[in-house]
Ligand SMILES: NC(=O)C1=CN([C@@H]2O[C@H](COP(=O)(O)OP(=O)(O)OC[C@H]3O[C@@H](n4cnc5c(N)ncnc54)[C@H](O)[C@@H]3O)[C@@H](O)[C@H]2O)C=CC1
């Protein structure tokens with residue numbers, strides 16, 4: 001073989017190389033919180049820890065984590081709520097000398113830690129207090145912007161510690177929202193495949209297979225997803241981690257976020273804080289699946305079984321706002337082509353909302 005051949009081969013290998021980051025330790029289960037000191041010791045990333053919590057869970061969970069690691073680690077604490085450039089910058093300031101960030105809370109707290117630790121070049125540990133979103137394990141971070149929402153490059157948590165007792169004690173609405181976030185994988189995949197066929201967008205079959213399988217297992221087990229059950233919390237958290245890994249494999253949120261997510265982001269922009277992320281995406285999944293010609297009634301049945309909302313009215317969203325969100329969806333991340341880019345008009349948006357959610 002000539003050296004020229006190896007040069008070509010090397011370049012080919014280089015062109016095809018892919019950098020995929022995944023969590024190292026994943027602990028999900030009863031009293032998993034007690035494992036935090038051991039997880040931190042084994043990671044051996046340093047002694048200075050910034051403990052970031054959300055306001056609702058700071059007392060119940062943040063204090064418990066603090067008492068478990070105080071004495072062994074130098075602890076700084078901070079409570080954060082909103083996710084804005086200012087709140088992220090503040091966390092970066094407070095954590096500038098931390099070796100590690102431990103994030104205890106919902107999706108916004110975890111995404112804040114994800115971005116701050118990425119910018120500070122340190123690691124973070126994800127301690128979800130609710131199974132409400134699939135950002136628990138993903139390498140992406142979602143932030144609201146003037147245009148609606150951005151999905152930023154970040155890194156996955158180095159470890160995840162998900163205590164099923166804490167997650168099961170959270171309001172069922174949060175768990176159902178996490179399920180809806182996973183059910184939305186079905187249409188996210190259809191949108192990605194559509195963009196591949198129509199625009200030549202590169203897809204990852206591995207990411208698609210994992211994302212679809214995650215949604216299928218969740219739907220198959222929908223009858224087991226009940227309020228205040230640790231087994232349910234365990235099932236859903238595993239699915240959320242799996243969906244997050246699909247995003248890390250893809251190197252984008254594409255396998256878990258399509259038009260239904262753009263609709264969800266538009267809803268959040270039009271009525272901030274009114275609807276949970278997964279709830280809005282689940283409602284959007286029904287419309288998207290209808291437009292894709294798929295089994296939209298099946299999606300609705302699965303959402304209902306789990307206890308997730310299936311109509312705008314159920315979450316206090318007026319029909320005209322839902323129709324506006326459908327129109328606005330295509331303005332959010334216009335580079336992400338979805339079924340909602342294929343000619344929705346004001347009239348058709350209003351008609352779709354009337355028809356699909358009144359049946
Ligand atoms: N980075 C990624 O890959 C992904 C990011 N996301 C992002 O995550 C966010 C959505 O996450 P959510 O957790 O739904 O929103 P969130 O962080 O706003 O939490 C929802 C509410 O639940 C409360 N909460 C959390 N744990 C609780 C508990 N145990 N008991 C009572 N209340 C509790 C929070 O304080 C908050 O009021 C959005 O910003 C979304 O864009 C969502 C999916 C994927």
Ligand SMILES: O=C(CO)COP(=O)(O)O
Pocket residue numbers: 134135140141142143149150151181253254256257261262
């Ligand atoms: O929410 C996500 C997957 O569930 C991904 O977030 P984005 O919609 O911000 O890309």
Ligand SMILES: [Zn+2]
Pocket residue numbers: 133134181256257261277278281
């Ligand atoms: Zn989502």
